[in-house]
Amino acid sequence: MMMLTRMKDFVDKGYEVTVIGPSEHHYYSGMGPGMLGGTYQPEEIRFATRFVTEKFGGTFKLAKVSGIDPVNQRVQLDTAEEISYDVLSCNLGSQVPEEMVSGPLDDIFLVKPIEKLLDAQKRIRELGSRKDIRIAVVGGGPSAVEIAGNIWRLSCQPEMQKVAISIFAGRRLMPHHPEGIRRRAFESLQTRSIQIIENTHIQTIKTGQVVDDKEKVYDFDIIFVAVGVKPSRVFAKSGLPCGPNGGLLVNHYLHSCDYDNIFGGGDCIHFQEKPLDKVGVYAVRQNPVLVHNLMARLENRKLQPFNPGGSYLLIFNLGNETGILYKWSILFGGRLAYLIKDYIDRKFMRTFQAIE
Numbered sequence: 001m002m003m004l005t006r007m008k009d010f011v012d013k014g015y016e017v018t019v020i021g022p023s024e025h026h027y028y029s030g031m032g033p034g035m036l037g038g039t040y041q042p043e044e045i046r047f048a049t050r051f052v053t054e055k056f057g058g059t060f061k062l063a064k065v066s067g068i069d070p071v072n073q074r075v076q077l078d079t080a081e082e083i084s085y086d087v088l089s090c091n092l093g094s095q096v097p098e099e100m101v102s103g104p105l106d107d108i109f110l111v112k113p114i115e116k117l118l119d120a121q122k123r124i125r126e127l128g129s130r131k132d133i134r135i136a137v138v139g140g141g142p143s144a145v146e147i148a149g150n151i152w153r154l155s156c157q158p159e160m161q162k163v164a165i166s167i168f169a170g171r172r173l174m175p176h177h178p179e180g181i182r183r184r185a186f187e188s189l190q191t192r193s194i195q196i197i198e199n200t201h202i203q204t205i206k207t208g209q210v211v212d213d214k215e216k217v218y219d220f221d222i223i224f225v226a227v228g229v230k231p232s233r234v235f236a237k238s239g240l241p242c243g244p245n246g247g248l249l250v251n252h253y254l255h256s257c258d259y260d261n262i263f264g265g266g267d268c269i270h271f272q273e274k275p276l277d278k279v280g281v282y283a284v285r286q287n288p289v290l291v292h293n294l295m296a297r298l299e300n301r302k303l304q305p306f307n308p309g310g311s312y313l314l315i316f317n318l319g320n321e322t323g324i325l326y327k328w329s330i331l332f333g334g335r336l337a338y339l340i341k342d343y344i345d346r347k348f349m350r351t352f353q354a355i356e
């Protein structure tokens with residue numbers, strides 16, 4: 001987003017900037033579960049990527065990157081077009097692994113890309129206004145908690161029949177978070193009759209069914225897959241040096257360890273000095289360094305190193321206008337936590353959306 005707002009600096013210096021993306025908008029994940037639950041409208045949580053690019057003199061290509069040829073400095077698109085570059089900024093994000101899904105994705109929703117949560121909302125409304133439905137959320141981390149909590153919010157709409165929500169949390173809900181967070185999340189969901197199934201590992205997901213590792217079959221109308229994320233596969237496919245999960249391996253200048261004109265940030269990279277959590281906070285912290293280094297590389301100036309910084313603020317939106325806030329040793333739940341998240345998220349959106 002920062003590169004987009006600074007694009008004019010590049011264009012004014014005579015550089016051609018091409019932005020490639022599969023959608024004319026980019027949806028902000030932090031508010032995605034809230035959009036699913038109906039707290040936010042889609043237009044409140046998205047950035048007008050094409051509009052901003054063109055406004056500042058760049059070129060927007062509606063396409064997906066399918067490969068990178070680092071030797072000839074070309075990016076391949078799924079439209080068969082190729083774009084050449086002097087410097088490349090990779091911000092391809094991450095995706096939910098689909099390995100456990102068999103067959104088509106009918107009534108199965110991966111929690112990324114975020115815009116798909118809008119389709120999920122429509123489908124829940126469509127089915128749930130006609131009959132009682134059962135919804136499964138496969139995964140036990142923060143996104144599973146936020147998704148389940150916000151489905152509950154949607155199910156409170158007057159036109160909805162009974163919606164039974166189950167979370168298949170693997171070994172346990174939120175296993176990588178402090179006990180205080182886990183307990184608050186658990187209690188909040190359980191109080192709302194959301195079923196939390198622990199010590200059960202789902203092996204296969206297909207339309208209408210999830211199957212656990214003991215081959216027990218559970219029937220559902222709609223299934224969400226929130227089993228974590230993996231970086232874009234483009235880098236591994238292109239033969240670029242990658243981290244263990246396939247993220248673009250970058251050094252502390254945020255450029256590829258082999259190609260100093262290929263930069264990257266956010267979920268799609270593997271930071272060589274230490275693996276970073278897949279949270280938007282790091283994408284945001286990397287932004288100014290990334291923008292600086294892209295220009296510095298073009299002008300043969302000194303690059304800036306990226307410092308990941310210390311601990312970051314975590315706030316979960318539980319879907320009933322309460323949240324859980326955690327930073328350092330501060331941990332509390334309730335309405336204040338939700339209001340702080342809502343304030344921060346809306347402010348973030350205004351910072352980048354204001355230019356539309």
Ligand SMILES: Cc1cc2nc3c(=O)[nH]c(=O)nc-3n(C[C@H](O)[C@H](O)[C@H](O)COP(=O)(O)OP(=O)(O)OC[C@H]3O[C@@H](n4cnc5c(N)ncnc54)[C@H](O)[C@@H]3O)c2cc1C
Binds near residue numbers: 023111315
């Ligand atoms: C449900 C959910 C809620 C979350 N909530 C929070 C939160 O509250 N706070 C937080 O810090 N983190 C949160 N996260 C994590 C957060 O989503 C990521 O860490 C963050 O989005 C990373 O930003 P990014 O720009 O790297 O990737 P993304 O936001 O994933 O953006 C990647 C972009 O690249 C585009 N793209 C993908 N593939 C291609 C391709 N081949 N060619 C061209 N373009 C492509 C996508 O369309 C997308 O626009 C949440 C994640 C989920 C799933």
